[in-house]
Amino acid sequence: MQVGIDQIGFYTPNKYVDMVDLAHARNEDPNKFLIGIGQQKMSVADQTQDAVSMGINATLRYLDHIARENVGLLIVGTESGVDQSKSASLFIKTALNLPPNVRTFEVKEACFGMTAGIMIARDYVRLHPNHSAIVIGADIARYGINTGGEVTQGAGSISVLVKADPQIMTLSAGHSAYSADINDFWRPNDSAVALVDGKYSKDVYLDFFRHTFTDYQKQTGLKASDFTALLYHLPFVKMGFKANQLAIEKQDDGTKKRLADNFAASACYSKAIGNIYTASLYLSLLSLLENAQLPANAKVGLFSYGSGAMGEFYSGQIVKNYEKAINQAADQELIARRQKLTIPEYEQIFNQALKNPQDGLKLESDEQSGTWYFAGTENHIRQYRKK
Numbered sequence: 001m002q003v004g005i006d007q008i009g010f011y012t013p014n015k016y017v018d019m020v021d022l023a024h025a026r027n028e029d030p031n032k033f034l035i036g037i038g039q040q041k042m043s044v045a046d047q048t049q050d051a052v053s054m055g056i057n058a059t060l061r062y063l064d065h066i067a068r069e070n071v072g073l074l075i076v077g078t079e080s081g082v083d084q085s086k087s088a089s090l091f092i093k094t095a096l097n098l099p100p101n102v103r104t105f106e107v108k109e110a111c112f113g114m115t116a117g118i119m120i121a122r123d124y125v126r127l128h129p130n131h132s133a134i135v136i137g138a139d140i141a142r143y144g145i146n147t148g149g150e151v152t153q154g155a156g157s158i159s160v161l162v163k164a165d166p167q168i169m170t171l172s173a174g175h176s177a178y179s180a181d182i183n184d185f186w187r188p189n190d191s192a193v194a195l196v197d198g199k200y201s202k203d204v205y206l207d208f209f210r211h212t213f214t215d216y217q218k219q220t221g222l223k224a225s226d227f228t229a230l231l232y233h234l235p236f237v238k239m240g241f242k243a244n245q246l247a248i249e250k251q252d253d254g255t256k257k258r259l260a261d262n263f264a265a266s267a268c269y270s271k272a273i274g275n276i277y278t279a280s281l282y283l284s285l286l287s288l289l290e291n292a293q294l295p296a297n298a299k300v301g302l303f304s305y306g307s308g309a310m311g312e313f314y315s316g317q318i319v320k321n322y323e324k325a326i327n328q329a330a331d332q333e334l335i336a337r338r339q340k341l342t343i344p345e346y347e348q349i350f351n352q353a354l355k356n357p358q359d360g361l362k363l364e365s366d367e368q369s370g371t372w373y374f375a376g377t378e379n380h381i382r383q384y385r386k387k
């Protein structure tokens with residue numbers, strides 16, 4: 001029996017900042033952001049979008065196509081949690097109207113959280129082949145105004161359905177994991193923005209990629225040339241580009257070209273959205289599926305990295321006719337619908353989103369109808385509504 005990804009849903013908020021505008025406002029050369037970092041735009045979440053609402057909106061993209069009663073597991077990976085105790089997944093479960101017997105919880109290990117969920121879901125479905133699992137990654141990357149990390153912010157969510165006989169990608173058995181207790185990036189409880197040792201984080205990311213990719217090749221006997229595409233967690237596009245350069249440096253020209261072209265296809269959406277932490281690797285997968293020409297049974301390697309730090313490499317195989325299970329036009333429209341913010345508008349929205357709204361204040365959303373949003377708290381209980 002093959003187990004893997006059967007559906008992918010995607011959501012990003014309806015506002016963005018253009019990197020050229022940001023560069024001008026910060027007295028930087030635009031090419032530093034466009035070429036040096038590799039980003040063109042970043043999505044911005046206002047006060048009404050959080051990990052819960054974005055996770056609901058991503059899952060609603062495919063919910064009508066699945067058998068809701070078969071969902072036995074719902075996992076949310078996020079580092080933008082809305083409560084120290086209650087799982088984001090419980091709010092989401094209610095909005096999605098999932099059965100009461102679903103097992104549901106939230107996982108955290110920086111950007112690795114969604115991969116942890118997918119691995120748990122893969123093994124769960126192997127044991128319970130008649131059940132499926134929803135795994136969501138939803139995050140808002142916030143470093144702060146006028147910080148080095150500002151250009152690598154973003155917001156969005158990816159939701160996947162993991163089941164037997166999937167329509168999109170089968171997940172191979174095995175993985176290579178690597179962890180170490182380090183301080184490259186973290187967010188203390190008293191801070192709404194991440195703290196980061198930027199240059200160190202870039203080195204560690206590459207180091208973890210080397211460890212896990214080398215070990216995975218040893219374990220499986222696969223070589224870089226056996227892969228149609230290598231996908232990366234993309235905190236910013238240049239980071240994944242550097243890892244891909246490491247992977248292809250000793251390869252023949254055909255492999256170099258294939259992996260470089262498919263990397264470019266996998267980075268199209270991140271370039272326009274920015275870092276969405278847990279979901280970034282899976283945004284790369286969606287971008288590859290919708291922007292590359294993949295042969296039947298394409299072999300895909302995935303590198304997940306979460307600061308702190310945890311790295312993992314695993315692989316999957318694209319299923320024939322996967323195109324029928326994705327919706328390129330709708331995903332591209334979701335990105336294109338965003339409104340551009342001026343830098344003062346972005347700064348105002350950013351600062352407001354850091355504060356908890358006064359209890360009892362009802363928030364309104366300027367999203368399209370049908371979109372879920374955070375509507376404020378009543379008696380300190382978070383309220384989610386559909387527009």
Ligand code: HMG
Nearest residue numbers: 029031032035036110111148149198201202205235306307
């Ligand atoms: P910085 O110091 O502003 O930039 O911070 P820089 O000086 O390192 O320059 C960046 C690149 O632009 C360099 O290229 C420059 O040469 C180039 P590189 O040497 O890297 O190839 N450059 C130019 N290129 C063209 N024209 C120009 C020009 N000027 C300079 N005129 C940094 C950059 C990424 C460190 C910062 O944005 C940051 O701290 N970001 C956040 C941390 C981060 O994303 N780390 C990535 C690895 S950790 C990770 O992936 C986990 C994470 O997602 C969190 C989680 O797990 O939850 C972050």
